[in-house]
Amino acid sequence: MKRRTFLSSTALASLGVLFTRSGFASSSERNTIKQPSSPIKKPVVVSTWIHGMDANKAAWSLLKANKSALDAVEQGVRVTESDATNRSVGLGGNPDRDGNVTLDACIMNHESECGAVACLQNIENPISVARKVMEGTPHVMIVGKGAEEFAYEKGFPKKNLLTDEAKTAWEKWKATEELKKPEINHENHDTIGMLAIDEDGNLSGACTTSGWAYKLPGRVGDSPIIGAGLFVDNEIGAACATGMGEAVIRIAGSHTVVELMRQGKTPNEACKLAVERIIAKHKDLKGLQVGFLALNKNGEAGGYSTYAGFNYAYTDNAKAELIDAGYEMEW
Ligand code: ASP
Numbered sequence: 001m002k003r004r005t006f007l008s009s010t011a012l013a014s015l016g017v018l019f020t021r022s023g024f025a026s027s028s029e030r031n032t033i034k035q036p037s038s039p040i041k042k043p044v045v046v047s048t049w050i051h052g053m054d055a056n057k058a059a060w061s062l063l064k065a066n067k068s069a070l071d072a073v074e075q076g077v078r079v080t081e082s083d084a085t086n087r088s089v090g091l092g093g094n095p096d097r098d099g100n101v102t103l104d105a106c107i108m109n110h111e112s113e114c115g116a117v118a119c120l121q122n123i124e125n126p127i128s129v130a131r132k133v134m135e136g137t138p139h140v141m142i143v144g145k146g147a148e149e150f151a152y153e154k155g156f157p158k159k160n161l162l163t164d165e166a167k168t169a170w171e172k173w174k175a176t177e178e179l180k181k182p183e184i185n186h187e188n189h190d191t192i193g194m195l196a197i198d199e200d201g202n203l204s205g206a207c208t209t210s211g212w213a214y215k216l217p218g219r220v221g222d223s224p225i226i227g228a229g230l231f232v233d234n235e236i237g238a239a240c241a242t243g244m245g246e247a248v249i250r251i252a253g254s255h256t257v258v259e260l261m262r263q264g265k266t267p268n269e270a271c272k273l274a275v276e277r278i279i280a281k282h283k284d285l286k287g288l289q290v291g292f293l294a295l296n297k298n299g300e301a302g303g304y305s306t307y308a309g310f311n312y313a314y315t316d317n318a319k320a321e322l323i324d325a326g327y328e329m330e331w
Helices: 003-014 052-063 069-081 126-136 144-153 164-177 245-250 253-262 267-281
Strands: 017-020 023-026 044-048 103-108 114-120 141-143 192-197 203-209 230-233 237-243 290-296 301-307 311-315 320-324 326-329
Touching: 044 052, 044 069, 044 290, 044 301, 052 069, 052 192, 052 311, 052 320, 069 103, 069 126, 069 192, 069 203, 103 126, 103 230, 114 126, 114 144, 126 144, 126 203, 141 144, 192 237, 192 290, 203 230, 203 237, 230 253, 237 245, 237 253, 237 267, 245 253, 245 267, 253 267, 253 290, 267 290, 267 301, 267 326, 301 311
Parallel strands: 114 141, 301 326
Antiparallel strands: 017 023, 044 192, 044 311, 103 114, 103 203, 192 203, 230 237, 237 290, 290 301, 311 320
């Protein structure tokens, strides 16, 4: 073997890289997802928290009409974004410390294409802007003013997102709590993350939030960060996160859950292990609510959280229900 050929082939071997008919695959990354005992369940859609029930309805109407998981998750979470009574996502979301509603969202499809927006103001449906970033630009994430301008260029209307109720609550908080560090607890956060598998067996996911109530201006959580708030690998499964984004980012949470499923863990086991990792990495667990939700390639779902109270909406051909996730600790 010539020296140059030898060097390049040993370099590839040391990286554990093999060529396959479909492109690259790492030899140490062989997928060990268990074969289902019964036929693959599809379509299926899952989403975080009780607001997921309405969001799932919208997603389900597309999935049952043979539409893509990508369309389903986008349309599904738009329902929550446009619900003015929901104080943690889109319109009506709690503002930052200065009274500005800033939104984070991302979307990812079965081809590992993704798009995200962060710290976006005055746009009701950031998930659709994230999809435009994915499909209409060479970028993955656009933030702040740039994202807002991009949205206007794409025809999204300007909208005041601070409802009277959210404003009143913020003013009350400001009068009493302004000088304190804003605490995250089970009442002031509730992202919607949604995962779906469609009739073709393809997975997609979406995640959207107004983030931590009364956060420092400019703060971005896990929700728009691919690998943290959301991750999809069409060979294995998809995962999303809710709760204290800072903790999720520290362990690249959703990517971790998908990689654990790649190693053969069920969605429930993978979410539990990710939660245990978060607990192990934090000295102070007070208020550290984090929940993971996962859906694998077999159409099996699971969820787990640090503290009690996390639930998720589940819809398939047979049922639509709210499921209480397992947890490590009581409040
Ligand atoms: N994960 C979101 C964030 O940290 C908040 C939440 O899920 O409640 O911005």
